[in-house]
Amino acid sequence: MEHLKVKHIIVCGHYECGGVKAALHTSDMGQLNSWLQTLRDVRRLHREELEAIEDEHARFDRLVELNVREQCMNIIKIDHVQRA
Numbered sequence: 016m017e018h019l020k021v022k023h024i025i026v027c028g029h030y031e032c033g034g035v036k037a038a039l040h041t042s043d044m045g046q047l048n049s050w051l052q053t054l055r056d057v058r059r060l061h062r063e064e065l066e067a068i069e070d071e072h073a074r075f076d077r078l079v080e081l082n083v084r085e086q087c088m089n090i091i092k093i094d095h096v097q098r099a
């Protein structure tokens with residue numbers, strides 16, 4: 016941030032994301048488990064909201080959106096970002 020004079024950080028996600036879809040299921044994904052853990056944490060944090068969505072595809076889309084929001088929060092918490 017400071018040395019490279021970064022002014023903007025873009026966090027993006029996309030609908031129909033295979034990673035998010037995998038995180039919605041509890042099956043063992045082998046080497047992907049650690050990567051999926053972040054998404055599963057987002058799912059757990061927002062379990063009540065997600066479980067209230069009856070349509071499975073709408074629930075999937077909402078997890079995509081919540082994940083982008085949570086990743087923005089993670090960036091905001093980084094001390095270098097806060098200083099900048």
Ligand SMILES: [Zn+2]
Nearest residue numbers: 031032033034
């Ligand atoms: Zn994806």
